[in-house]
Amino acid sequence: MKAIKPSLAKGTRDFTPVEMEKRNHIYNTLKTIFKKYGYSEIQTPSFENLSTLTGKYGDEGDKLIFKILNSGDYLSKAPEKLLEEKKSTELISSISEKALRYDLTVPFARYVVMHQHEITLPFKRFQIQPVWRADRPQRGRYREFYQCDVDVVGSDSLLNEAEFILIYQEALTKLGLQDFNIKLNNRKILSGIAEVVGKPELIVDMTVAIDKLDKIGLEGVNKELLERGFTEEDLAVLKPIIELSGTNLEKLTALKSVLVDSAVGLQGIAEIETVFDYLQKLGQGSLLEKIVEVDITLARGLNYYTGCIFEVKTNEVQMGSIGGGGRYDDLTGMFGLKDLTGVGVSFGADRIYDVLEELNLFPPSNAERTKVLIINFDKELEGFTLPLLYQLRDAGIAAELYPAAVKLKKQMSYADAKQVPYVLLIGDEEVRSGELSLKNMESGEQEKLGIAALIEKLK
Incomplete structure (x- = not known):
């Protein structure tokens, strides 16, 4: 047999014992903090039914799901017409029934529905497992990577959102980071903006475009909005909103004026104000001046967020987001369990690892080596x-x-x-x-x- 040159699939990595010690330092730090806030650990399978995942991440997210080919002669049951026309997108359902999980949130929603008679609400869980995305590999972005998720379902209290801010602040500080921002927005504010512009039916198109502001700039966002059905007049209305600046209080005050005729938009502002009020009562009001930032351009192009949206970025190294999440009021409804609200955030363990490595923040090795x-x-x-x-x-x-x-x-x-x-x-x-x-x-x-x-x- 001809020798095969060993290689890794793009976007994946091996981990040495030294690297595993560092990774476990991150996981153990997070687990300790999650448990302190009342969360318990679960695990779900590495792959799910494709139908479980499809339609939960938007069109762009669906393209990044790793599909698993059916075993055996998977083409034998595929429609000949689709094979002849080479319509791969339409062929997928015929040749693939399962897929690697894209994130931990949707499998968690599926878990809650299937175990609804066994769990006690509100159910607070954390989960640390790998996920897979067919993305283009680059620095800080992998095709296989670990997520550290913490979610609560069965509670609509915005105290949960306030505590997630505290969890982020405590965890990242414990890991040694000193300069980071927890960005906060609300999906209802984005819906209100779409209403004010007069294009409520294009809310998803608007959020997908706005979410790319950091990557493609305002000019790129405007170009994409025009391609998605917005007009130059719409862009003129959006521009001052997208470029909103000032303190958190000043931004919210300005938004109240802009969204005065949008009930849903004003509700989104009120929810952020409630989160801020909880932080004040918890004695952490100073975070609103230091690390918490209202960011109207934060859209996180996922279809299932319905309330507050989070994103965390470090300012100490050039890196994408190292965490994010939000409230998803109707996610379990897709699996037949209506009116069960949930909210959760995720830590990007792999990016956090790269940040700690670059800043030399890992503690000296104390591994249980052979004595x-x-x-x-x-x-x-x-x-x-x-x-x-x-x-x-x-x-x-x-x-x-x-x-x-x-x-x-x-x-x-x-x-x-x-x-x-x-x-x-x-x-x-x-x-x-x-x-x-x-x-x-x-x-x-x-x-x-x-x-x-x-x-x-x-x-």
């Missing part, structure tokens, strides 16, 4: 070294016996490569005397110890 390596001089000595190995481990000491009696240099190199702090040299003399030779790999010092003293020293 002592027993050098293997002779297989006949295993009658002594193997019981000793078990005794060390039973005492809670991470220990290894080199698996083969090879040259000492090779075994010492192994200990060096793994940064093992001690090696234990046991020959016939040590077995007879019971005094074992322990070498400190950093200082080179060597001492003789009995088994009890050895265990005490290594603990």
